[in-house]
């Protein structure tokens with residue numbers, strides 16, 4: 001079985017080296033790590049294409065020019081570290097070649113940037129050739145299509161790697177703003193007493209994208225918005241907002257014991273989320289989606305979904321959680337709004353809506369706003385809504401992929417999803433997915449058409465309870481104010 005010690009990996013191997021993910025994310029992340037002096041080890045690409053090392057380097061250069069702001073000095077270093085193996089993933093000879101290319105390396109990190117159908121042959125190939133020993137493996141999302149396939153995938157990986165050696169990527173967890181949620185929650189004394197059903201009226205998360213499927217129609221037909229971003233990215237955001245305080249009496253700040261406590265609490269809250277019911281789900285499809293390449297003329301796949309979720313535990317019982325994600329919406333922005341209940345005995349005019357809230361902007365910039373009411377100048381005790389804002393424009397922080405690859409090389413699993421957590425997240429969305437029941441997904445929750453450049457189908461409003469309303473993020477904070 002694999003070594004679970006936190007020693008640094010001594011080689012990086014990526015399967016699917018000529019593919020889209022490598023082109024858009026992996027090469028740019030590798031270059032950035034070299035620029036930051038964080039990557040000095042053999043980098044081996046594996047793929048089927050019969051390429052020479054020079055062709056492979058050209059591909060890397062092209063990727064960096066298009067996606068990674070090419071840096072000549074870093075590229076030179078990257079080129080010198082690059083190796084390329086062309087081979088069939090089903091063929092033992094590929095793994096023998098890989099073993100040879102690894103040379104003296106004994107703790108490789110493998111990245112499976114390949115279609116999920118290839119995970120099993122590659123894992124088996126690595127295990128049979130002895131390549132899984134002392135190794136780590138990174139697996140991309142989507143991690144399965146439903147609970148059963150996620151469990152099967154976990155079994156496949158566990159046959160060759162220990163859980164500690166498996167790094168399931170959810171790139172949202174590598175975003176600064178998302179980490180900031182966790183930090184903000186547990187580093188501020190004022191929050192804990194009110195972070196509770198007694199004070200919080202509702203929570204909503206909106207992930208809006210102004211663009212469509214960007215040529216990924218065939219991929220999107222297999223997933224749809226719920227599998228693409230809700231089961232993973234947005235449930236993870238909800239977990240960070242709602243988990244209990246991670247406790248471990250032996251833990252010192254920043255240690256592995258703290259991380260274990262965090263993973264434990266994340267899993268507990270996921271398991272307290274009530275599985276979805278069709279009445280609390282709206283699915284939409286933007287008009288024009290069916291004309292995209294790779295999309296069926298009668299596609300029932302959702303490009304928008306809105307859900308109402310519940311957490312059945314003492315902290316959150318009775319608080320509605322509204323989640324919404326969609327393509328071709330009015331802006332590109334991800335925001336969380338935590339609405340507080342109004343004062344029980346308002347002494348002054350409290351205005352309309354909820355007077356107090358926390359708003360977290362997770363993308364494209366990092367912002368935390370606290371909504372309050374303040375008095376307007378004058379004799380009358382009337383007030384206005386004000387926002388206390390902490391705002392940081394996008395800076396030179398690491399991209400999620402640079403951050404996550406660096407962490408995996410160090411054996412740091414804090415920003416990755418455990419096998420149990422992935423399964424627990426599938427359990428939440430499972431009841432509305434087309435799996436073993438034979439009922440089709442679209443029979444359960446029919447897809448509703450919506451116009452591009454809107455906030456999706458108006459029926460999403462019907463999910464709101466007791467006068468709650470969707471809060472629509474603005475493209476930029478300046479516009480909002």
Ligand code: BG6
Nearest residue numbers: 141171172209228229233334363
């Ligand atoms: C990906 C989804 O996981 O996340 C895409 O497959 C989505 O459909 C993307 O657009 C959004 O991530 P980010 O970091 O670009 O906001």
